[in-house]
Amino acid sequence: GAGAGAAGAGRSVSGRARDVLLELGYAPAFVEEAVRVLGGNEAINGIMDGSVTPESVAQAAHDPAKQVHRQLPQFSEPFIRRVLALHSPDEAVAKLRAGDITPESLLQQEQSLLRAQQQSEELARLDAPEDNAMAECPVCMDEMPQNTLFALNCNGEGGERHFACYECFFRGMKIALAEKRRPSCLHDGCNYIFVDSDLTRFLEAYGADSAEARTHAEELIRRLQAVDLEGGLAHMPDAIPCPGRDCNVWVVSPNPGRAYGITCESCGTEYCSVCRAQPFHYEARCDELEELRARFTAWVMEGRQAYLQACAARNERYLQALNKYEQDRTAQEEQRRDIQQAVVRFQQDELWKAQHCRCCPSCGRIVEKLSGCDAMICGQNYHGGDVQNGCGQHFNWTAARPYQPRVQDWHGSRASEFIQAAPTPEAPRLLGANCMVCQQPIAGVMLQCIDCVNLIVCAVCQDDCREIEPRHNRTHVMRITTA
DSSP states (O other), X not given: OHHHHHHHHTSOHHHHHHHHHHHTTOOHHHHHHHHHHHOHHHHHHHHHHTOOOHHHHHHHHTOHHHHHHHHOTTSOHHHHHHXXXXXXXXXXXXXXXXXXXXXXXXXXXXXXXXXXXXXXXHHHHHHSOOTTOEEEOTTTOOEEEGGGEEEEOSOOGGGOOEEXXXXXXXXXXXXXXXXXXXXXXXXXXXXXXXXHHHHHHHHHHHTTSOHHHHHHHHHHHHHHHHHHHHHHHHTXXXXXXXXSTTOOOEEXXXXXXXXXXXXXXXXXXXXXXXXXXXXXXXXXXXXXXXXXXXXXXXXXXXXXXXXXXXXXXXXXXXXXXXXXXXXXXXXXXXXXXHHHHHHHHHHHHHHHHHHHEEEOTTTOOEEEOOSSOSEEETTBOTTSOOOOSOOOOEEEXXXXXXXXXXXXXOTTTTHHHHHHTOOOSSOOXXXXXXXXXXXXXXXXXXXXXXXXXXXXXXXXXXXXXXXXXXXXXXXXOEEEEEO
């Protein structure tokens, strides 16, 4: 008897409650489920006073708070319900077990949620004021119905929202997107940047007035998406923007820093993956382009004609080439014009770099500051991202040496050099290669197109390059080698 009594005294509260309820004649399945879901004390008291029924037990079995409470009985059910108002059941169990949620932290979360709700209600009130309410736009200073003002949730001084009229915000957005940045609050001293919910709310309200306004709003959305995409890609070390006019296509390079040719699938522009020169220079390094362009420009402007004249006095073949050159004046003038336009574009690019770029004090690399403070790192953004070729030197933008433009007058600057290279019977001046058009040994001057693959010709056959390479055109730069 004593042994049995000791065993009975050691039974759990749930076990004793189950026995009592079964002795009172309640269905075993109902009792077992009630004790499992509610616990012994709550089950026996609820069944005895009639508040616990099969229906209430079934409902409690699917109550998230009770499910969590069964797993974590050390936390009260009211406290768990407060937690579940902010977190999913699985997240609540994990955070409670890890000690990430305390009564103090839960209270802070609830207060923060309440403030956000109050701010949302305030924004809704400003967005839908009384029809006859008037207010002044703090940007343009015009008085207008309050329902034509747009409020931003940017926590201005004293907790007030910053607002302005739709037209002022719309103009501000257009300026920001033209500068390739996200729109921001128009109030002085406020650095708040529009988030997606602000933009959606603004554009929906702005576009509601007319079909024209909707068109403007849709265009702003497209431009913003392009700005966001470009901003994200600019921080990728292997992302390359197409230099084509008005083209927003980017390409991800499989080998960042290695020069190779890219053809844009959108606009068809062919360019270099490193220096973005157009077209890609298959037969030259990026750092050679300026000198090669200068030399070829001098050849086209005056050097070629002077060289052919010097050779024609001694060689019938060169005399025929000179006559053909002088007869086809239209083609020669068109080539000169094309070369001059390329020179102007290069000079404009050099002047732009002189105005916007400086040089790394360690390696001399050209560096542009897009935004932020004067702290710089050669080859990457100061706070990380946009990794390029650079030495990693830390320096101050203001103290760095400004870029010096490489602009010079190339017109006719090297004609004498080409004249001196003219071959003679006494000095044939062979260059060790055959022309790919006429197959004869090249003497005096050899031309190799850097924008085509393996295209080498003599001065006589320069205009016949397309017989070998159909993609060649007269704007391609050619490497001029003299004997």
